[in-house]
Amino acid sequence: MPRMAIYPAPDAPTPQLDGAYALVTGASRGIGQAMAIALAGAGAHVLALARTVGGLEELDDKIRARKGKCSLIPGDVTDPEAIERLGAVILERFGRLDILLANAGDLGELAPLPDVDPKIWSRTFDVNVHANWRLLKALDPALRASAAGRAIFLTSRVGGQEARAFWGAYAASKAALEMLAKTYAEETASTEVRVALIDPGAMRTKMRAQAMPGEDAATLPNPSELAPLVLYAASEDYDGRAERLSFREWKAAHA
Numbered sequence: 001m002p003r004m005a006i007y008p009a010p011d012a013p014t015p016q017l018d019g020a021y022a023l024v025t026g027a028s029r030g031i032g033q034a035m036a037i038a039l040a041g042a043g044a045h046v047l048a049l050a051r052t053v054g055g056l057e058e059l060d061d062k063i064r065a066r067k068g069k070c071s072l073i074p075g076d077v078t079d080p081e082a083i084e085r086l087g088a089v090i091l092e093r094f095g096r097l098d099i100l101l102a103n104a105g106d107l108g109e110l111a112p113l114p115d116v117d118p119k120i121w122s123r124t125f126d127v128n129v130h131a132n133w134r135l136l137k138a139l140d141p142a143l144r145a146s147a148a149g150r151a152i153f154l155t156s157r158v159g160g161q162e163a164r165a166f167w168g169a170y171a172a173s174k175a176a177l178e179m180l181a182k183t184y185a186e187e188t189a190s191t192e193v194r195v196a197l198i199d200p201g202a203m204r205t206k207m208r209a210q211a212m213p214g215e216d217a218a219t220l221p222n223p224s225e226l227a228p229l230v231l232y233a234a235s236e237d238y239d240g241r242a243e244r245l246s247f248r249e250w251k252a253a254h255a
Contacts, residue, residue: 005243008232010254015235018043021094022234025077025135026104028055030205031154031223033062035101038227039234040068044099047090049073077104077131078123087138097142099234100151102132107207108169121169128173129180136184148236149193153181155244157199178244185242196233196240200226201248221247 022039026032028050040046040063048070050056056072063070075082090097108124109116132153143149158164159174178197185195202208204220229245232238 007250020044020098022099023047024101028052032103034223045069078126083134091142096145098146102153113168124169129176182242195242197244199246
């Protein structure tokens with residue numbers, strides 16, 4: 001069973017990830033872009049996967065301006081053949097994968113369950129659940145080849161901890177994702193692979209604006225503020241089995 005979450009201190013030194021290879025999905029904007037920059041800043045060679053080429057090029061410019069390392073992978077996480085090839089290429093080229101940050105997500109449709117469009121329902125599960133299962137399937141050998149493989153999944157309180165009307169597609173998919181991560185954590189418990197779930201809460205992202213169009217984005221945390229939790233989960237110091245790390249709880253504990 002997962003332990004109670006252990007949070008890093010606010011003034012804890014930034015973990016050093018020199019020489020690590022980190023794959024970030026949904027890396028072209030929002031949390032994905034901010035965390036790719038943070039991982040590169042800590043010394044990791046970031047493998048940035050996203051559909052938006054322009055966003056990836058912008059990320060590459062930002063990382064290289066900071067003297068970081070980045071390789072761009074234009075692609076869709078819902079493409080099974082592309083993900084299978086990716087796993088083989090990473091293992092052949094780098095020999096291992098040290099960090100998987102499974103950030104790509106889909107909000108779906110905010111509507112009563114009987115009214116959700118079936119195609120949107122399927123797309124939400126394809127992005128939030130099926131794609132992450134395919135990533136684990138393809139990348140498991142590379143993660144196990146690392147001396148400290150880390151698989152980090154972005155989740156939400158909606159789905160993992162509370163039900164909310166009209167959020168059915170997103171919530172159900174995130175609940176499934178959490179169980180996927182917990183199962184993988186149990187299956188890799190005797191290896192050096194460790195798994196973390198991170199709940200960023202409300203942040204200044206395009207998805208949040210889509211879900212809450214009347215909200216003042218200036219009142220929300222910037223995605224870059226999530227970096228301490230992600231870097232902790234990506235470090236060799238993290239020894240969890242799918243602990244649920246909440247940004248809101250971490251901030252409240254050190255307020």
